[in-house]
Amino acid sequence: MSRALRVAAVLWVAAAGCRTTLPPAVPLDGADPRPAAFLAALAARTGELEALSGVAKLAVDGPGGSLRSKQVLVAARPARLRIEIQGFLSQTVALLATDGSHYDLFQVRERSLESDQVRPGLLWDVAAIDLEPDEAVRVLLGAPDLQGLRPTGALLLGDGSVAVALVDAGGRPRRVLEFLPDGSLRRISTRDADGAAAWDARYDDRRSLGDTSFAHTIELQFPASGVEARLSLSRVVLNPPLAPTLFRLNDLPGVSYNEGSGGHG
Secondary structure, eight states, X not given: OOHHHHHHHHHHHHHXXXXXXXXXXXXXXXXXXXXXXXXXXXXXXXXXOOEEEEEEEEEEEETTEEEEXXXXXXXXXXXXXXXXXXXXXXXXXXXXXXOSSEEEEXXXXXXXXXXXXXXXXHHHHHHSOOOOHHHHHHHHHTOOOOTTOEEEEEEEOTTSOEEEEEEXXXXXXXXXXXXXXXXXXXXXXXXXXXXXEEEEEEEEEEEEETTEEEXXXXXXXXXXXXXXXXXXXXXXXXXXXXXXXXXXXXXOTTOOEEETTOOBO
């Protein structure tokens, strides 16, 4: 087996995570058209998917405990997010909005509005999701960032799916994409520049939305923290019309605005 295919095999095993049994996998011949076709179709689909809105039930479990919440989501590339966290009787508990460079976080109970530059770990602090806003948007859309990456090998899995390994310009493993036999994206496994496992996303419960099929369940694993999350989507609308003002919170009644301090009103 070539070095490229050994890399693909190692990455696919890592992407399999906690599966107790692994289906047999065999290297695909370099002339097999499926990896290139699946990657091209994913790139085309990514170009068409700019945004979504919907409702999400989020379940997060990890060493620090468990979290359950309902959220109203709006996500738009490249890194715009609006997350309304709801509590009992769908009452708003908190509202996070970011346009990619700034964020506003409104805590209803404290009547506080915090605003500042987007910082690393923002979504971890708010929702225990260890993704940056641009990564979160791409995960929700099923549109991974493949810029600067190239395929280095592929495996045919026992169920007919295809796993494609991608490396960066320095030849370092960075992604494994797992495609269903029909070319639908089933899994994204990522590694950081040092080769450590970063995060893993698995897509399921695909439903027809217009002329496309869209996954309504996303399972996430974060090996470094031991956190696992499950996002169940409903009422999904793809590419809805979005006003730029959705991604900033301004002039909330009865709230004092404290730039960068998160002070209370």
